[in-house]
Amino acid sequence: EDKVVQSPLSLVVHEGDTVTLNCSYEVTNFRSLLWYKQEKKAPTFLFMLTSSGIEKKSGRLSSILDKKELFSILNITATQTGDSAVYLCAAYSGAGSYQLTFGKGTKLSVIP
Amino acid sequence: NAGVTQTPKFRVLKTGQSMTLLCAQDMNHEYMYWYRQDPGMGLRLIHYSVGEGTTAKGEVPDGYNVSRLKKQNFLLGLESAAPSQTSVYFCASRDTTGAETQYFGPGTRLLVL
Numbered sequence: 001e002d003k004v005v006q007s008p009l010s011l012v013v014h015e016g017d018t019v020t021l022n023c024s025y026e027v028t029n030f031r032s033l034l035w036y037k038q039e040k041k042a043p044t045f046l047f048m049l050t051s052s053g054i055e056k057k058s059g060r061l062s063s064i065l066d067k068k069e070l071f072s073i074l075n076i077t078a079t080q081t082g083d084s085a086v087y088l089c090a091a092y093s094g095a096g097s098y099q100l101t102f103g104k105g106t107k108l109s110v111i112p
Numbered sequence: 113n114a115g116v117t118q119t120p121k122f123r124v125l126k127t128g129q130s131m132t133l134l135c136a137q138d139m140n141h142e143y144m145y146w147y148r149q150d151p152g153m154g155l156r157l158i159h160y161s162v163g164e165g166t167t168a169k170g171e172v173p174d175g176y177n178v179s180r181l182k183k184q185n186f187l188l189g190l191e192s193a194a195p196s197q198t199s200v201y202f203c204a205s206r207d208t209t210g211a212e213t214q215y216f217g218p219g220t221r222l223l224v225l
Contacts, residue, residue, distance in 0.1 A: 032212055042202060042216035043155070088154065092212060098143060098162055099170065100214060104154040 002027040002093050006103035013079055013110055021074040021106045027093030033072050034100065035063055036088040043088055046074070079110045114138055116217035118203050124223045125193045133188040133220050135203030143206040144186040145170075145214065146178060148199040155202065161186055193224045 003026045013019055025033065032050040036043035047056045049065035049072060056063050060079075065072045076083055086107050090100040116137045125131055135144065146158040147170075157170030161180040175197060177189045186205075190197060200221050204214040 034213065042218050045213045045215070048213060090155075098160060098168075099157055100145075100155075101157075102147075102155040104152060 002091070002101040004089055004091050004101050004103040006087075006089050006106050008106060009104065010107040011109070013108070015079060015081060015110055015112050017079050017110075018075065018077045019079060019108065021076075021087050021089075021108070022071065023073070023089030023103055024071040025089075025091045025101075026070060027091045027101055029093055030067070030070075031092040033065055034090045034092075035072070035074050036090065037085045038088055038105070039085040046087075076108075079108075081110050081112060084108060084110045116203055116205055116215050118201075118217040118220050120220060121218070122221045122223075124225065125190075126225055127194060129193050130189070130191050131193065131222075132190075133201055133203075133222075135186045135188070135205075135217055136184055137186075137203075137205040137215075137217075138184065139205060139207070139215070140183070141205035141215075142183070142208045143214075144180065145204040145206075146176070146186065146188045147202045147204065148172065148197075149202060149219075150199050158188065158201075193222075195224045198222060198224045 007022045035046040047063045052067040060077045063074045086105040088105045090102040119134045145160040147155040159178040164183040167178045179187045203217040206214045
């Protein structure tokens, strides 16, 4: 059974802190890993990772994939209250890579 | 370009009633998906479609049916609603080429009493 596990499940930090969110996966025929941010409504896309060791960056957010150890991390530097959200990790698997298996998410709360 | 839209936004049903949730996308995407999201459970795939006229079961298909008669629409039906189907339902779509990003609709909140 395909599995994506995120840790921690929740995290409270102060503005300005740096956080690291973890995602490990066990999926058949792994193809790619995606990170989403969800604030109250629909998940919005952050990153897609397919190759090991290549960092993807967008402003204060960055992510990297390790296909040997089967995990990914999402870093957020200089956190702001607007970063408060649930961060979802998901992996494509299977021969047709049609289906995404999601983790349960990490709820990040940034307090002033 | 509205992206992915869902109707209705919110609905209350009584146990045993039926309803259909509509998902529409204007991005000409081949793949469409229905998920449900429950507290502490993440997003779980109900059904998906890889093209007009095709559907397939996901992780939690029981109690739901789907149809994809037109490429831009994906319907999710509940024939006899149960309290266990109280959830937030998200539709998503994806292109077959290039990036494999799934784009999500705003969600439908369903309460079954």
